[in-house]
Amino acid sequence: MPPTSALILNVNDDAASRYVTSRVLGLAGFRVVDAASGMEALALVTEDTDLVILDVRLPDTSGLEVCRRLKETPRTQGVLVLHLSAQAVGPGDRAQGLEHGADGYLVAPVDPEELVAQVHALLRLRQAEREVKALSREVVHQRQLLELAISCAADPIALYDEAGRVLSANQSLYASRGSHAVHAPGRTLDEMQAADGALTPYLEQVRVALRTGQVQRGTMVLGSDRGPRYFDYVLSPALGAGGEVLAVMSSLRDVTESRSAEEFREQFIGMLGHDLRNPLNALSMSAQQLRRKGGLDERQGMLTERILTSAERMDRMIRQLLDFARSRLGGGIPVVRSSCDVFEVVRRTVDELRASHPGRVVELESKGDGLGKWDFDRLEQAVGNLVANALKYSPAESTVRVGAEGSEREVVLRVHNRGTPIPAEDLPHVFGAWRRGRRAASDAGAPSGLGLGLDITRQIVRAHDGDAQVASSATEGTTFLIRLPR
Missing domain, CATH: 3.30.565.10 (Histidine kinase-like ATPase, C-terminal domain)
Known part of the structure; x- marks a missing residue:
């Protein structure tokens, strides 16, 4: 904090001492306001005041009481207080002053250089406190934005800490499973697994993400109030500066409708391919018999060959359809080595x-x-x-x-x-x-x-x-x- 930006309230009933202190601080570049009593000080101090240099023994009220009231008032509780006394100079006096909330204690007369150095040190402390408060407000603001974004997300989201406990889960996650949801904040992976065994493969992947720090992907089927639901999930670990896992965010996507449509299509393809084979075989065998029988003119022979060529192409397509359906529904195309x-x-x-x-x-x-x-x-x-x-x-x-x-x-x-x-x-x-x-x-x-x-x-x-x-x-x-x- 630049010295010229600091506002200091100098409180002392002794005019000469007050003048000397204000003169020293003014020459050091500070803005100084004087007060001769405790009540005057309480009237003059504002939230813009950076430091109060406060005599312990004042004519109307104790400096200790003034300090206490400053620290208890929300508007002035951040103001720094430096006691400066020529009479209350014992160790007990200094301890009492600090216990009442003072941030520093000097015994008068004090060397001007020491006074200015002490003021600079206290103002650095005030600046640090301001920066910490500003940072804290920003952290709170960012956390609120993050929580708002997660809560408003259309897809289910859950956040786990480094030990696997649930930090938070958004409303979409609870809505997707209804009464089957077990992601309550604070629950451990073991507790969720005990509550819902269907989560076991998914929770094992969460453990892998926590252990390795690597992104994990997968698909799972879970019960809900609307019946079985299919979810694609991505587990994204958040790493610290040393590579340690600090948290894991899980984002899920309900793919039940698309999966059902895909399964229907694949089952339909399989049945279609199977049912087409019989009439295709009959067509192909009839054309082959015509070719073997002979006696066809040029046009009839050409048409017969075209039928056979088309039947072969259709047969290849059907075999592809059946292979495709088998690979999707049966976990891959079987091979015999x-x-x-x-x-x-x-x-x-x-x-x-x-x-x-x-x-x-x-x-x-x-x-x-x-x-x-x-x-x-x-x-x-x-x-x-x-x-x-x-x-x-x-x-x-x-x-x-x-x-x-x-x-x-x-x-x-x-x-x-x-x-x-x-x-x-x-x-x-x-x-x-x-x-x-x-x-x-x-x-x-x-x-x-x-x-x-x-x-x-x-x-x-x-x-x-x-x-x-x-x-x-x-x-x-x-x-x-x-x-x-x-």
Whole structure:
């Protein structure tokens, strides 16, 4: 605090002493107001007064009483008091003055430099107190804003301290579960688990977040007054300067409606795919019998082949639908491992696609050993999806390159094409279901697929404990990569 900004009330009934003290303080740059009695001092002091230099023995009332009243009055309780006395000079006097609320005690006569230094020290204390109060008000304000934001949030939110106790939970959390809610402030993780066993997997993730300081995500199903509800949750730890976990905030999102719609769609797809197979098989068998019987003219033969080609394409779509439904409802696509050669899978797939795309160039390069325990048919399906995708989305005059490399620990498959690059914002979602890219101009008339091929490919690779990735740019082209651990 700059000295010139400080306002000091100098209270002393001795005019000479009062003059000397005020003169010293004035020369030091302080603003000084004089008072000759206790009652005058109480009348002159305001909330803007920084310091009262108060004689202990005054004609109308004791300086100790003036100090007490200053400290008890809300308007002036923050004013600093420095007792200055030439008569009450004993240790007991000084102790009594400090016990009555004084912030300092000097015995007169006092050296001017000591007086100014003491005043400066007390004013630094007052400035520190002001800063602490301002900071405290800001902290309270920020806390109120945080509590208001959390309470008004549409999604359920809960906050846990470093020991896992509930600090707060918003109204949305209680409303989402009604009478089933157990997130009362102060409850521990163990107490909530005992009250609602369905929370156990979620609370274990809270413990992991508290222990590791890492964000945890998941989905859970919980009971409520409206029946079972599905929630996606994110647990976000708040870390201290040393990396220790100070708190964990849990934000939840009710996905019951979207999940129910998704499950219905997937069940419907599964039933649809299953029920379509019988009439499709009958159609395909009838066309095959017509072809075997012979005696068809050119137009009839062309129509029969078109029926067979369309039936094969429909059969592939149905198989994709069934695989998709199975992966969603059954936790993944099942695989049956047996000894086989991945390189043979790739060679056979490339040969078939070369035959069905006579105008295209598909190069194949193999290196190392492809032997291992895999599901031959499923890998053929996955590789076929990638190579067919590369042919579909690249120019007719370009080359599709397929690479297979086996090492001691894994087999890596690569499928590369020079088609239009995949936009960067779409790359994270390429393996999602129902997604289709823009076909090459040469393939513009081909029927569009369902957008399930890459999703199924990823499911097959994951069933082999592998990983599927994609990289795409205008300079390097598009490369799909599969890693299969041995």
